[in-house]
Amino acid sequence: MGDILRAEGLNKSFGGIKATDDLHLAVATNELHAIIGPNGAGKTTLIGQLSGLQYPDTGTIYYKDRDITRLPAHRRAPLGIARSFQITSLVMEMSVIDNIALALQAKSGHSFRFFRPARSEKALRDGAMALLERVGLGAKAHMPTVALSHGEHRNMEIAIALGAQAELMLLDEPMAGLGAEESLQMVELLQSIKGQHSILLIEHDMDAVFALADRISVLVYGHIIATGTPDEIRSNEAVQHAYLGEE
Amino acid sequence: MERISRQDWIAIIVLALLAVLPPLFLSMGQSFWMDLATRLVILAIAASSLNLVLGYGGLVSFGHAAFVGLGAYAVGIPAHHWLYGGMDPIATTNGFVQIGLAVGVCALFALVTGLICLRTRGVYFIMITMAFAQMVYYGIVSIEEYGGDDGLVIDSRSEFPGISLDDPLQLYLLAWASLVVVVVLVRMIVNSRFGMVLKGGKGNEQRMATLGFNIYAYRLVAYVISGAICGYAGALLGNFTTFISPEMMDWGRSGELMFMVILGGAATLAGPILGATVFIVLEEALSSWTVYWHLPFGLFLILVVLYVRGGLTGLLSGKKED
Ligand SMILES: Nc1ncnc2c1ncn2[C@@H]1O[C@H](COP(=O)(O)OP(=O)(O)OP(=O)(O)O)[C@@H](O)[C@H]1O
Ligand SMILES: [Mg+2]
Numbered sequence: 001m002g003d004i005l006r007a008e009g010l011n012k013s014f015g016g017i018k019a020t021d022d023l024h025l026a027v028a029t030n031e032l033h034a035i036i037g038p039n040g041a042g043k044t045t046l047i048g049q050l051s052g053l054q055y056p057d058t059g060t061i062y063y064k065d066r067d068i069t070r071l072p073a074h075r076r077a078p079l080g081i082a083r084s085f086q087i088t089s090l091v092m093e094m095s096v097i098d099n100i101a102l103a104l105q106a107k108s109g110h111s112f113r114f115f116r117p118a119r120s121e122k123a124l125r126d127g128a129m130a131l132l133e134r135v136g137l138g139a140k141a142h143m144p145t146v147a148l149s150h151g152e153h154r155n156m157e158i159a160i161a162l163g164a165q166a167e168l169m170l171l172d173e174p175m176a177g178l179g180a181e182e183s184l185q186m187v188e189l190l191q192s193i194k195g196q197h198s199i200l201l202i203e204h205d206m207d208a209v210f211a212l213a214d215r216i217s218v219l220v221y222g223h224i225i226a227t228g229t230p231d232e233i234r235s236n237e238a239v240q241h242a243y244l245g246e247e
Numbered sequence: 248m249e250r251i252s253r254q255d256w257i258a259i260i261v262l263a264l265l266a267v268l269p270p271l272f273l274s275m276g277q278s279f280w281m282d283l284a285t286r287l288v289i290l291a292i293a294a295s296s297l298n299l300v301l302g303y304g305g306l307v308s309f310g311h312a313a314f315v316g317l318g319a320y321a322v323g324i325p326a327h328h329w330l331y332g333g334m335d336p337i338a339t340t341n342g343f344v345q346i347g348l349a350v351g352v353c354a355l356f357a358l359v360t361g362l363i364c365l366r367t368r369g370v371y372f373i374m375i376t377m378a379f380a381q382m383v384y385y386g387i388v389s390i391e392e393y394g395g396d397d398g399l400v401i402d403s404r405s406e407f408p409g410i411s412l413d414d415p416l417q418l419y420l421l422a423w424a425s426l427v428v429v430v431v432l433v434r435m436i437v438n439s440r441f442g443m444v445l446k447g448g449k450g451n452e453q454r455m456a457t458l459g460f461n462i463y464a465y466r467l468v469a470y471v472i473s474g475a476i477c478g479y480a481g482a483l484l485g486n487f488t489t490f491i492s493p494e495m496m497d498w499g500r501s502g503e504l505m506f507m508v509i510l511g512g513a514a515t516l517a518g519p520i521l522g523a524t525v526f527i528v529l530e531e532a533l534s535s536w537t538v539y540w541h542l543p544f545g546l547f548l549i550l551v552v553l554y555v556r557g558g559l560t561g562l563l564s565g566k567k568e569d
Contacts, residue, residue, distance in 0.1 A: 051457060077459030089457075091450035102447050106458040111440040112468065118440045164458065 004029045004168055004198045005050065010059035012045060012222075019045040020056060021222035027168070032190070032199045034209045037219035043202045044086055046219070047172045050200070051083040052076045063168070077106065082166030084157040086173040086202070090145050097141040099156060100128035103163035131159040135189065151182045158189060168198045175205050187211060210234070218242070253564040255434070258517035261524070262427055269419055281415055287527040288422045289483045294507040294519030295429050296476035301505065302514035303437050304469050305449030306365070309373045310380030311504050314353045314474045316496030317383065318481020321349035323399045323491045327392075330402055342405030342412075346482050353478025354471050356383075361470040365463055377498050387493045398492025405486050412486050422483050426520070429476055434516055436472070445469050446514075510551050512558030521559045 005027040012020040019042040027033045037043055048054035050061060052073035061069045068076060090099050101124045105111055108123065119125065132138050135155040140148060145156070154174060161169050174190070175183045187208050190201070194212065203209050209216060210230045217227040220242045226233060233239055251259075269284035293315050300306040322345045328338035337348065360379045367375055393399050404412040412418045436442050447455045448462040455462050485491050494500075503526065511522025529547070533540035555562050 053453060053456065072461075073453075073456040074459050074461045077457060083457055085454075089451055089454045091447045091454060093450050094446065098443065102443055102455075103458055105440055105443065106460060111444050111460065111465070113440040114436050114442075115439055117435075117438045118443045119438065121440075160454075160458070 002029055003027060004064060005200070006062040007046075007050065008060045008062070010046070010049060010056045010061070012042075012049060012054070012056045018222050020049065020059075023059070023219075023222065023224055025217060025224060025227075027198055027200050028215075030195055030198050031214040032194050032201060032212055034201045034203060034213035034216045035219055036203065036206070036209055036216060041219045042222040043219055044172055045222075047083060047170050047200070047202065051081060051170055077164065077166075080167035081170065082161045082164035082168070083170035084161045084172055084174055086176055088150070088153040088157060090153060090156055090160075092144075092146040094145055095142055096137060096145050096148065096156060097125070097128050097132060099145055100131050100159050100163055101125060103160045104128055107163070107165055128163070131163050134162070135159045136185070150177050151179065154178055154182070154186070158186070162193070166197060168200070171199060171201045171203075173202050173204060175203060175208060183208065254515050254517055254560055257515075257560055257563050258430060258520065261517055261520050262423075262430070265426075265520075265524075266423055270416060273416060273419075278415065281419060283527060283531060285415070285419045285422055285487050286484075287523050288419070288426050289480055289487060290504070290507065290527065291520045291523035292422070292426050292429050292483070293477050293480035294504050294511070294523050295426070295433055296473045296480065297504050298508045298513060298515075298519045299433055299436065299476070300466075300469050300473045301508055302512075302518065303442065303449065304445045304466055306466060306470065307373050307505070308364075308376045308470075308473075309498065309501050309505065310360075310376035310378075311473075311477050312496045312498070312500035313380035313383045314356070314477035315481035315484060315500065315504075316387065316491070316493065317353050317356060318349040318478035318483075319485030319488075319491040319495055320387065320393070320399070320481075321345055321352055321478065322405055322482050322485040323401045324393060326401050326403050326405075327399060340403045340406045342407040345405050346479060349478040349482035350475045353481070354475040357471045357474025358467070361467045361474075365466050365470065377501065380496055380498060380501055384493050384496045387496070394492070396493065398490055398494070401485055401489040401491065404489065405482070418483075418487060422487070425479070425483065429479075430516055430520070432476075436469075441465065441468070506548055510548060510558055512560030515557065515560040515564075517563075518558055518560045521563075525559065 003026040007023055007025040010020045010023040023046065035043055045054065049056050052071055055070060060067055063079060063081065104124045104127045105118065129138065129141060132141050135158055137152060137155055158174055161171065175186050178186060183205060190212055213230055215227060216230055216233045217224045218233065218239050225242060226236050226239050228236065265288060269281050272280035293311065297308060297311045300308055325337045325339045325345055328334040329340050364372055364375045387393065388396050410417050444455065444460050444465045448465060452462055507522035507526050508519050510525060511520065512518030529544060533544050551558065
């Protein structure tokens, strides 16, 4: 199997705040690896560095043993890395289906094509529709994205991540702000794709994390203090002290 | 083809009116309105080119008048040398050569400046596009041979086989047909794969990068296309006024183009045409009514920009599309 992603000795500071502190992480191929940690632990900053929207101050990131530390985001996506955003990041003024079709368009040939209407490309439209149906948004495909609810935006985020057909999916709190019912659906969805992609999942919902994850890493003050199976993490004293024990 | 939307219909109706009314005025001996319409149609082409980057790409270029000016000088300079000698390789009144020069020079200028400008965002982009335009302005001012500050008279208009631009009707019809071609071209581009990426980048750059699109490259290409079209409009404008001066590239001119786009409705096909029409007609009407026309005109523009979402096209179609 081996590791699809390795981060070695990542450091990143914002002014005086050390958001990432000598961070080591390995995601095995096709595992679902969860990252938990208190607010402000540096989870989103880590995803930022892995996806290429931010760069570490020092340290190295390997994807399939290739150094991608300084590769910009738009060049990581073609390698098979996709991410979703904790704070919904969609093209609000476009329709729902256009947003998803763009993800597919990025994957099929180049886009320096100026004449044929993109909306007449059957493969893109049908593919986008299928993804929307999968996340329960088929009926809203042609609505403006801005008109959808928060929960629906979360589902669009996932549909886009799925549309990227990525080998490695970086999911930043896909359940953030979802109701109980919607969260359950999201867990089901993640369960259904588990094992087909390598997934790095950031999530505050402990029930979801312990139900889904093959392995869990605990991030505190930018540093990973423990990595292990859900059982190992549950019984880890340092973790209990730093994080779980507060319950 | 895609379905024809309400906004497309507005563009079609306005273009149809522009095809019929000005020649009608001319036949009634009202050459003044014909002149106005010619200027308006040419500026609508320039505004449409700006709309491609400003409206659909979200790139607020404050320097598009430079392309208009460069396009006009690409007609004026060869015509000047054709009459007075010198610079033999470009001394000509051949319209194809002049227009090729206008489009080529502007595309190149857009490429070189775009490479730099597009690395900046927001207010910095506005400022740096303006700075480059001012550079061209002062560049032309400093060239004695082409009249410097005083400008340059184009003694002989561009020559094409079979048509004479000295005839106001033929010049108008050429400008009108060009506008139609540009509108169709812009519509095709913004609905293509390329256009989807351009619009996506306007809405959410970070998302587009994460999907794997190098937004910078797409914007650069859009900027070059826009500059080339705008240069073409400049070549027409030079043929229309037959007098060109650096004043054409003044930042105020760039601002006027921006106003036309926003007034008519950014990111709509009809917007730049409606905007140019209302701008030119209103400017004319108000300035003949009072010397203080700038004030009511400015207030009107500000009101539209503030309170009418989607500009005049949004007002007419009842909703704003992408
Ligand atoms: N662009 C930035 N500039 C300055 N400080 C930042 C920036 N981004 C993050 N930080 C700081 O870095 C730390 C880590 O932030 P980050 O968003 O990565 O945490 P997180 O674990 O994702 O938190 P949450 O659970 O709230 O999403 C925080 O203290 C935050 O304030
Ligand atoms: Mg976060």
